[in-house]
Amino acid sequence: MRIRDISKYKADNLYDVCIIGSGPAGLTLCAELIHSGLKICVLESGDKRPNPQINTLREVINIGEIKIKISSRERILGGTSTTWTGLSAPLDEIDMEQRDYLSYPSHWPIKLSDLKPYYERASDYGFPDLNKFKSVELIKIRQTGDFILESSILTEKNFIAADPPWNFGKQLYSIFDNKNIDLYLDATVINLSSKKESDNITRISTANVTNSFGSKTNIKAKIFVLATGGLESVRLLLLSKETNPQGLGNETDQVGRYLMNHPKGNFGRLNFKKPVKSLPYLFGYLNQGWSGYTGLRLNEDFQKQQKILNSYLRFEPIFPWTDNQGVWNMIMIVKRLKSLLQWWKHQQTQLVELRDWNETGDDQEDSTGKKLDFNWLKAIQTIIKELPAVGSYIRYRLFPQKPVKIKTVRLRNFMEMEPRPENRLSLSDQLDRNGLALPSVNLNTSDLDHRSLIELHRVFKEEMSLKQIGKVETTLTETKPWPINTEASHHLGGTRMGKDPNTSVVDNNLKIHTVSNLYICSGSVFPTSGCANPTYTICALAIKLADHLKKNYSPLKS
Ligand SMILES: Cc1cc2nc3c(=O)[nH]c(=O)nc-3n(C[C@H](O)[C@H](O)[C@H](O)COP(=O)(O)OP(=O)(O)OC[C@H]3O[C@@H](n4cnc5c(N)ncnc54)[C@H](O)[C@@H]3O)c2cc1C
Known part of the structure; x- marks a missing residue:
């Protein structure tokens, strides 16, 4: 060496x-x-x-x-x-x-x-092979779940990660x-x-x-x-x-x-007309050594027509235990016990549907972007205090055949910056x-950055209503100051x-x-x-x- x-x-x-x-x-x-x-x-x-x-x-x-x-x-x-x-x-x-x-x-x-x-x-x-982004396995994952989202204006974008990265x-x-x-x-x-x-x-x-x-x-x-x-x-x-x-x-x-970033954050919700049991393609999955999810952006002709940028949003399902501190600490402990986690993952021969957004993604911070500190003693105390929520998370994680019904997803937004x-x-x-x-560093979002995401929310709301999937709640137009401001x-x-x-x-x-x-x-x-x-x-x-x-x-x- x-x-x-x-x-x-x-x-x-x-x-x-x-x-x-x-x-x-x-x-x-x-x-x-x-x-x-x-x-x-x-x-x-x-x-x-x-x-x-x-x-x-x-x-x-x-x-x-x-x-x-x-x-x-x-x-x-x-x-x-x-x-x-x-x-x-x-x-x-x-x-x-x-x-x-x-x-x-x-x-x-x-x-x-x-x-x-x-x-x-x-x-x-x-990194994934380029073909993986349109592979047969991915098409199968798309077909798994309660519905397939077909839209001529919204385009799907697949994000894939080697697991572990x-x-x-x-x-x-x-x-x-x-x-x-x-x-x-x-x-x-x-x-x-x-x-x-x-x-x-x-x-x-x-x-x-x-x-x-x-x-x-x-x-x-x-x-x-x-x-x-x-x-x-x-x-x-x-x-x-x-x-x-x-x-x-x-x-x-x-x-x-010309400095840029991908400002991100949760804003807006989709309340499903019919609660959803399974939607791994959009909610997130683990499959044969890869994890991933699919985001939604506006198709490129529409972007050009509207003169807007290429931002996207993804679904973050709200489980009964979402944002529970006990569950967060539990997931962090499992992630720290890397060999145990890898062993468990290797046992999974089939598609694993994510049961909490912290199972993948930016787990170092809470939903507002604040860095969360992990402490073993406090983690165990919090898990004990939050045992009912932790218990239901573990139950649904280990016995996926009895899934919980999701009524709402929050929208996680990722912006392109001009x-x-x-x-x-x-x-x-x-x-x-x-x-x-x-x-x-002096980094600020522009009117075009805002208008692009507002337009994505508007179209998304219309499409969800038209296709009878659910009702979107978003107040992006009225919210000041601009709420999507966590750096990625x-x-x-x-x-x-x-x-x-x-x-x-x-x-x-x-x-x-x-x-x-x-x-x-x-x-x-x-x-x-x-x-x-x-x-x-x-x-x-x-x-x-x-x-x-x-x-x-x-x-x-x-
Ligand atoms: C929590 C988190 C999650 C992320 N998730 C993703 C993701 O899912 N996908 C994705 O694409 N990106 C992700 N990123 C971003 C990703 O990590 C970076 O894009 C990537 O690491 C950039 O690679 P790089 O080699 O250019 O820079 P770096 O990985 O930052 O490496 C730069 C290296 O240069 C060294 N260095 C700096 N200054 C000096 C100096 N003066 N002299 C000598 N050495 C120096 C540093 O020590 C460092 O080792 C994430 C980042 C974080 C923090």
């Missing part, structure tokens, strides 16, 4: 490729380069286990409506894949197209068909057995040193690194890749001021702008423990991809327009966000980048 300490780095050690960050993006890229002959180092700020000192580096100063949660990023080997849920879906066609009704022209410089081969290859990294640090740890690849842990890059190659082009010479004991070193490479997550990739450019006081690649004041330059990450006056400016831990935009350096930061190959040897591989390169969870696309882009590097760079002669 080639795990290195930055204090032992020798100044004559030159790497071909220096990958900064070991989350899904950095490690997918590294794994794809393993047989390239390129000499690679991975610089990871965190350790193999969570380190409280290093974790303070995650802090963000929030000045807008959408507040970045500290738990939305992890400083550890494997990055945020150590806590994520693994839900995946490809972007939709409309997400990547030119939509004239966006306030600022924003579209991807590549098409969905260009990304498809890379989505396919992402199945090597724990991949922890990239564990799954890909063996890549560091390779003699060409070095891993540096507790190696926080504080900035990048650069020199002018010509009037318009800069070249990076070193990544300047510190560890938690204060040792410092400068690591040399021919090519550098920032894979430090959506926010830190932007921040590192702004912190690197040697050749431009505005930050690396920021000649046209684009770095940090890319706007004023949604921005800049450097604050406050410093982190390394003396570096903390990121300051999806940090997108800030160094967007495009052809024109006046309106973007990186090109089609993820190279910064004005830097000859610096690439960015993170959600920050997204020109628009769509509504899909982003890691599948981030890893597809990492594979695309690996192909580009293999084609264009040859290994150093040792």
Whole structure:
């Protein structure tokens, strides 16, 4: 295992490729380069286990409506894949197209068909095969349950997660057995040193690194890749001021702008006309090592006609025990007893219908987005106090043949955000423990963001009534302030991809327009966000980048 300490780095050690960050993006890229002959180092700020000192580096100063949660990023080997849920879906066609009704022209410089081969290859990294999204098993799950929702305006979008989701640090740890690849842990890059190659082009010479004991070193490479997550990739450019006081690649004041997220939250209800016993496709399921659910969005022609964005909603069935603290603690205990949970799951040969939304999804927070703390003693006390609810949950979980009837689902909303330059990450006056400016995030929803979800609720209400499924209660139009404002831990935009350096930061190959040897591989390169969870696309882009590097760079002669 080639795990290195930055204090032992020798100044004559030159790497071909220096990958900064070991989350899904950095490690997918590294794994794809393993047989390239390129000499690679991975610089990871965190350790193999969570380190409280290093974790303070995650802090963000929030000045807008959408507040970045500290738990939305992890400083550890494997990055945020150590806590994520693994839900995946490809972007939709409309997400990547030119939509004239966006306030600022924003579209991807590549098409969905260009990304498809890379989505396919992402199945090597724990993501579903693209065919899985329209597979026979999924069609069977759709046909299971009390009714099938047929609508010409509402379109289904499937979200699928490997169960358990991949922890990239564990799954890909063996890549560091390779003699060409070095891993540096507790190696926080504080900035990048650069020199002018010509009037318009800069070249990076070193990544300047510190560890938690204060040792410092400068690591040399021919090519550098920032894979430090959506926010830190932007921040590192702004912190690197040697050749431009505005930050690396920021000649046209684009770095940090057009930040996006997928604001989410519960709002609205559907009261079924006839109570529902089973609806795994829309309520959520576990099936042969995969979990998933289906969301509803508006079809793309209708979106274009109405000039709106691609937001979606999903059903969250209300069971008699929903939101009961005893049941929540019970589910958290079972999730912590991972081997017991995996054993139970492996016993299930048939489709398992979810019995509480906490069984999957963002279980670190309550329905308002507040992070919930888990404590074993308190958990057991709460379970005892709430025994009747816990008892009925366990009964229905273990004996699914006697299902409870669902009268109501609450609507869980996930918004696409319009890319706007004023949604921005800049450097604050406050410093982190390394003396570096903390990121300051100003992120607000727009009228178009609101109108798009309001329209989805309106159509959904009409369709549910027309098809006699039930009555929708929603007061989204009247509710002020805008109620869907919890960030989804999806940090997108800030160094967007495009052809024109006046309106973007990186090109089609993820190279910064004005830097000859610096690439960015993170959600920050997204020109628009769509509504899909982003890691599948981030890893597809990492594979695309690996192909580009293999084609264009040859290994150093040792
Ligand atoms: C609770 C939760 C649930 C989620 N669920 C989903 C989901 O279901 N589906 C989905 O697609 N996404 C989900 N996400 C988001 C997902 O985790 C991220 O999209 C994904 O991890 C991004 O990968 P990345 O490699 O770009 O960044 P990260 O995983 O954040 O990795 C970045 C790495 O860079 C390192 N780093 C940062 N700064 C420095 C520095 N200065 N020097 C050196 N190293 C540095 C970090 O320590 C980290 O290891 C979830 C996130 C959370 C918090």
